[in-house]
Amino acid sequence: MTIFIPTPLRSFAGGNKTMEVSAGTVAGALDELMSAYPELRRQLFNEQGKVRAFINLYLNDEDVRYLPLKEATEVSAKDTLSIIPSIAGGC
Amino acid sequence: MSVLLLSRIVYDAIRAHGEETYPHECCGALLGRAAADGWVVGSAIRAGNTRTDSAHNRYRIAPAELVRIQRDAMRHGFEIAGFYHSHPDHPARWSETDLAEAHWLGCSYVITEVAAGQARETNSFLLAGNNEEDKRFETETIHVQG
Numbered sequence: 001m002t003i004f005i006p007t008p009l010r011s012f013a014g015g016n017k018t019m020e021v022s023a024g025t026v027a028g029a030l031d032e033l034m035s036a037y038p039e040l041r042r043q044l045f046n047e048q049g050k051v052r053a054f055i056n057l058y059l060n061d062e063d064v065r066y067l068p069l070k071e072a073t074e075v076s077a078k079d080t081l082s083i084i085p086s087i088a089g090g091c
Numbered sequence: 092m093s094v095l096l097l098s099r100i101v102y103d104a105i106r107a108h109g110e111e112t113y114p115h116e117c118c119g120a121l122l123g124r125a126a127a128d129g130w131v132v133g134s135a136i137r138a139g140n141t142r143t144d145s146a147h148n149r150y151r152i153a154p155a156e157l158v159r160i161q162r163d164a165m166r167h168g169f170e171i172a173g174f175y176h177s178h179p180d181h182p183a184r185w186s187e188t189d190l191a192e193a194h195w196l197g198c199s200y201v202i203t204e205v206a207a208g209q210a211r212e213t214n215s216f217l218l219a220g221n222n223e224e225d226k227r228f229e230t231e232t233i234h235v236q237g
Contacts (some may be wrong), residue, residue: 004161008196008218017165039196040224041184052223054194056154063154069131082158085194087174090116090149 001079003033008068008085012039026057027071029081044083058082092232093129095173095199095215099237101135108137108209109177109203115146116177120157122198123172129217129231130172130199136160147190150176171217173199180205183212185228191233193218196226201233 003019010016014037021032033039046052057064059073059081067073075081102114108117118140123132138156142149152174159173173195178184183204193200194220204211217232220226 004165006161006195007198008194015111017170020116047214054192056157057153058158060154061158069229082161084154086151086154086159087118087120087157087195088142088149088151088192089176089186089189089200090145090192091178091186091188 001075001077002080003029004030004080006083006085009040009043009083013037015024022077024074025071026059026073026075026081029075030057032073047065054086054088056082056084058084092230093199093217094126094232094234095129095217096126096131096234096236098132099235101132101179102213102233102235104135105175105201105215107202108135108175109179109205110208110210112140112177113205113208114179116140116142116150116179116185118150118152118174120152120160120171121173121175122167122231124161124169125172126162128146131206132172132199134170135175143185148181150190171195171198173201175201175203176201177205177210181209183214184200185216190226190228193228194223195219195228196222200228201229
């Protein structure tokens with residue numbers, strides 16, 4: 001599957017915009033990404049090892065948080081995993 | 092100081108968006124390419140403000156919409172260079188809320204003051220730093236071309 005790496009995280013991922021992984025689950029895909037680019041771990045996970053609250057993970061067009069198996073969801077080669085930091089604010 | 096290069100069309104479009112949504116905040120993404128001293132923005136993509144509970148002083152872009160914007164941008168060889176939003180009847184300066192909710196390090200955050208329905212000042216701030224703990228906004232220069 002293909003992982004889309006957002007602009008702010010590319011400097012921690014060798015400048016790459018995408019990464020192809022062969023893992024069978026979302027969690028496995030993230031592990032593969034962390035193994036290749038260990039500096040990403042601090043950006044994506046908190047000290048408890050949970051995905052930071054402002055980081056959204058989308059398997060194709062589905063929010064991984066709302067999938068029945070969440071990060072244990074199985075993936076195939078044609079799937080995409082998008083990492084999307086949230087965007088909000090106001091005056 | 093970094094430089095944000097906007098075409099006249101993009102500059103006018105984001106200001107017009109703020110006027111259209113007044114007295115609510117508008118928001119959107121800026122697509123472009125990295126240059127030596129900042130971003131060169133090629134287009135602005137309007138997004139919906141999901142903060143309908145407090146749209147006059149808050150904005151939020153749905154992550155699902157961002158996923159589509161990012162995917163389309165990359166297909167066309169662009170990157171998300173930053174975001175824009177408006178401050179209705181409030182100066183074009185970043186707020187504590189803006190900083191707390193900003194997570195796109197290295198990207199530009201453009202803010203337009205819209206006073207009584209008219210776009211006034213537009214400023215841009217680079218989200219600098221290496222992580223959440225040391226992130227900060229740095230004022231950058233906007234160059235409008237064309």
